[in-house]
Amino acid sequence: MYLGHPQQLYETYTKTVTQLFYKGSKQCYVWALGHPKGEVYYFVTESRAAKHPLKALEGFRGHLQSDGYSAYKTVSNEIEGITSIACMAHIRRKFFEAEHSHPERVTEILLLIQELYKIEAEAKKRD
Numbered sequence: 001m002y003l004g005h006p007q008q009l010y011e012t013y014t015k016t017v018t019q020l021f022y023k024g025s026k027q028c029y030v031w032a033l034g035h036p037k038g039e040v041y042y043f044v045t046e047s048r049a050a051k052h053p054l055k056a057l058e059g060f061r062g063h064l065q066s067d068g069y070s071a072y073k074t075v076s077n078e079i080e081g082i083t084s085i086a087c088m089a090h091i092r093r094k095f096f097e098a099e100h101s102h103p104e105r106v107t108e109i110l111l112l113i114q115e116l117y118k119i120e121a122e123a124k125k126r127d
Contacts, residue, residue, distance in 0.1 A: 012029070092113050
């Protein structure tokens with residue numbers, strides 16, 4: 001698969017119901033890989049193992065945005081030319097979780113993140 005721009009990769013679990021492979025339902029994972037302004041490639045796997053995104057990203061070089069799940073770290077470690085970039089929403093959530101232990105510092109950082117969101121909103125208006 002050719003992916004020419006920075007990509008985002010996320011996964012979630014769901015239940016499948018099918019009689020083709022087995023009876024009843026089974027948990028599986030749905031992965032979404034794509035660019036926010038482009039096409040999205042979905043694939044379904046039986047696990048969250050790193051082998052699945054590794055296969056989907058064969059031949060890709062560039063920036064990959066994802067959360068902190070270890071499979072994504074494996075991808076950037078094993079495929080030369082992939083640079084992992086963090087998702088700001090996930091970063092922000094971690095600061096919210098730390099607010100009880102360092103409230104003043106967290107408030108300062110959250111205000112800085114809010115400024116970044118304002119810059120992003122202005123940039124989107126210009127597109």
